[in-house]
Amino acid sequence: MKKCIVLFSGGIDSTTSLYWALKRFERVHSLTFDYGQRHRIEISMAQRLARKLGIPQKTLQIDLKQIGGSSLTDTKIPLPEYEKLEEMEEGPPPTYVPFRNGIFLALAAGWAEVEGIKDIICGFNIIDSPHYPDTRKQFVEAMEEAINQGTTASLNEQKMRILAPFVKMKKSQIIKEGLSLGADYSYSVSCYSGEEIPCQKCSSCFLRQKAWEEVGQRDPLILRLEKEGKI
Amino acid sequence: MKKCIVLFSGGIDSTTSLYWALKRFERVHSLTFDYGQRHRIEISMAQRLARKLGIPQKTLQIDLKQIGGSSLTDTKIPLPEYEKLEEMEEGPPPTYVPFRNGIFLALAAGWAEVEGIKDIICGFNIIDSPHYPDTRKQFVEAMEEAINQGTTASLNEQKMRILAPFVKMKKSQIIKEGLSLGADYSYSVSCYSGEEIPCQKCSSCFLRQKAWEEVGQRDPLILRLEKEGKI
Numbered sequence: 519m520k521k522c523i524v525l526f527s528g529g530i531d532s533t534t535s536l537y538w539a540l541k542r543f544e545r546v547h548s549l550t551f552d553y554g555q556r557h558r559i560e561i562s563m564a565q566r567l568a569r570k571l572g573i574p575q576k577t578l579q580i581d582l583k584q585i586g587g588s589s590l591t592d593t594k595i596p597l598p599e600y601e602k603l604e605e606m607e608e609g610p611p612p613t614y615v616p617f618r619n620g621i622f623l624a625l626a627a628g629w630a631e632v633e634g635i636k637d638i639i640c641g642f643n644i645i646d647s648p649h650y651p652d653t654r655k656q657f658v659e660a661m662e663e664a665i666n667q668g669t670t671a672s673l674n675e676q677k678m679r680i681l682a683p684f685v686k687m688k689k690s691q692i693i694k695e696g697l698s699l700g701a702d703y704s705y706s707v708s709c710y711s712g713e714e715i716p717c718q719k720c721s722s723c724f725l726r727q728k729a730w731e732e733v734g735q736r737d738p739l740i741l742r743l744e745k746e747g748k749i
Numbered sequence: 750m751k752k753c754i755v756l757f758s759g760g761i762d763s764t765t766s767l768y769w770a771l772k773r774f775e776r777v778h779s780l781t782f783d784y785g786q787r788h789r790i791e792i793s794m795a796q797r798l799a800r801k802l803g804i805p806q807k808t809l810q811i812d813l814k815q816i817g818g819s820s821l822t823d824t825k826i827p828l829p830e831y832e833k834l835e836e837m838e839e840g841p842p843p844t845y846v847p848f849r850n851g852i853f854l855a856l857a858a859g860w861a862e863v864e865g866i867k868d869i870i871c872g873f874n875i876i877d878s879p880h881y882p883d884t885r886k887q888f889v890e891a892m893e894e895a896i897n898q899g900t901t902a903s904l905n906e907q908k909m910r911i912l913a914p915f916v917k918m919k920k921s922q923i924i925k926e927g928l929s930l931g932a933d934y935s936y937s938v939s940c941y942s943g944e945e946i947p948c949q950k951c952s953s954c955f956l957r958q959k960a961w962e963e964v965g966q967r968d969p970l971i972l973r974l975e976k977e978g979k980i
Contacts, residue, residue: 578815578816579812585809585863586863587859587863610901616858616860617858617900621859624855625816627851628848628851628852631847631848632816632818632847651901652899656903657903659898660891660894661898663891663895664851664891664892664894666891667882667885667890667892668883668885668888670841670845672882673840
């Protein structure tokens with residue numbers, strides 16, 4: 519049976535990955551990280567969608583507050599507003615969590631090895647969010663090689679793969695891909711502030727809003743919140 | 750100031766790494782993982798030596814019981830005895846923790862990035878313990894590349910390095926290296942069973958005993974336990 523693990527944070531990109539994987543694999547395992555993120559509401563939203571889709575869901579605890587160095591894991595480091603982000607120096611924004619995707623992929627690889635799974639799917643992309651070193655194609659390829667050298671895959675003919683199908687897509691293209699696959703974005707949250715209702719100020723809200731405008735549709739999350747009388 | 754992180758489990762190899770690093774770096778940070786290991790006594794022993802040496806010590810929590818698949822993290826999987834290990838099939842022994850060193854190095858890299866540290870030292874070696882895919886030179890090189898691609902090192906001229914100075918040494922050679930550096934092994938524990946007093950049955954005890962015989966000295970841990978009347 520063709521099995522895979524999807525790194526599923528509950529945001530737009532990984533929600534699309536989940537639907538992308540469901541189209542291509544017979545058994546899709548959702549893997550969510552409870553990593554001490556400010557916006558931990560994404561965890562319950564991710565679990566909710568996995569439950570709705572009837573797919574196995576695992577939440578791994580790894581407290582990256584122990585490392586810090588990011589406004590997502592250290593509340594003393596303020597969240598950047600999008601406009602201010604533009605003025606910042608080169609290099610990753612304060613929302614970059616040091617080597618987060620390396621840590622997540624390493625844990626996913628360990629779990630994949632135990633489960634006998636060869637493919638790990640992630641929604642990394644770079645066009646709309648440059649300066650994150652751990653979402654680039656070069657990183658994905660290097661990490662795949664490290665996993666193939668450091669696990670029992672090094673002894674097997676069948677290697678492990680990290681698939682990042684949206685790595686060169688804009689966020690609006692990713693949404694269009696998801697919509698064509700029937701993706702439900704109404705419980706997908708992106709806001710860094712940690713509330714279900716988007717703050718509309720942080721860089722993540724800004725990018726999401728811009729992407730839905732480019733798609734030419736209203737954000738299903740906003741539509742749901744309006745319907746529920748929450749906004 | 751030349752700074753480094755040493756992956757310090759408290760065993761023979763990483764104790765030697767610590768002394769190796771102290772000779773070469775101005776500031777050595779000890780990093781120990783509390784990963785749900787059966788033999789968690791190694792954590793307090795590692796902390797004890799770091800304290801004695803007066804070096805900064807960090808213990809990171811990452812519960813690999815969440816992943817399982819190893820007799821070190823899942824007590825339902827029995828520890829192999831050395832003789833039986835010889836009879837086993839090719840491939841890693843039950844004490845292999847899936848991609849453990851990939852997970853540890855990924856976390857170390859994230860922490861190194863926050864601290865502005867470029868060098869990570871580890872005591873990996875393969876001669877006496879083959880079949881562990883995540884202690885091989887090829888893995889170390891691939892993981893170094895993944896870290897350099899997935900962190901801000903990708904933007905800098907100065908890259909990160911993973912140094913594994915003992916990767917091609919036998920355990921007895923590693924001990925000799927440590928003794929020449931003045932290493933104190935009297936609180937270094939290796940036994941997988943989780944007691945301070947070695948079980949003398951598990952594969953780790955066997956390898957340690959054999960190494961000290963090759964060195965031609967009595968194990969300082971045994972000498973200390975005898976002196977304290979514990980054995």
